[in-house]
Amino acid sequence: MNAKEHTKESNIGRVIVGRIPRGVDLITGIKEICKEYSIKCGYISMFIGSLESGRFIYAQPGKESKIGFKYSEPVDLEGPLEMLSSQGLIGLDVNGDLSVHLHMLVSDKYMRVYGGHFVEGGNIVAATGEIVIHEVENVELNRQFDEQTGFELFKVKAV
Template sequence: MQTLPLRLIPGDDLRAALEDAVRAHALPAAFVLQGIGSLSVAQLRYAGVDRPAELRGDLEILTLAGSLSADGAHLHMSVSDRDGRVFGGHVAKGCIVRTTAEVLIASLPGFRFSRETDPRSGFPELVVRPR
């Protein structure tokens, strides 16, 4: 396992920046070990809902985890608002960094991740192959 620490800056799209990092560093299989920071906008898709909910304001990233491949990301995140209410779900594009996001990515050089539609779920699901 190899690690890649990242710091995202204000205005970055969290999901897009992580997908870009995977491509820029040619990581065949990676996952997010942990992420913290803040957002001004969070786009979270809740379980069983087709469209993401948009949260706006001063949001703290409490947890961030998921898998990353050249085919895209599958990320889940929990955030809290200024009143301490916690929201969590699937990370969609449009999560905008407010002050910083500090993310630690782990790369698994012996594997290759891809996302292929699974007929049972109907979604692009993770496929793990040895390299």
């Protein structure tokens, strides 16, 4: 591996601390915060709260895939769900729109834990979604198709 091909040196810019209120989709809420503060590249260091429902995908075997696994169809969980841990990246898609890559663990009313890649739509905040977003400077994260894996991945570019 050539590390410099896949990594770039960066600085942490502003830190945005806040919450996403009841009834808002998590990823839509993250995008609204980023638009309000003109954040195009960053990471979510902390995100906790509760959900009325959750929607995520997860890795599963897939022989037809280039690398032996694929992602499931979206799983919809009914709440209440407790957000136990989450982290993510914020960048831009091929159209220049905000793209959020959010991974999270949640527990249901039976204390069963589920986790995966949470996708937009269906992740509705129940009481609150408390979040910390760190802006990243001197780089761009551009989500695009990766030939080697067959997935849309963030590519890092120095600016």
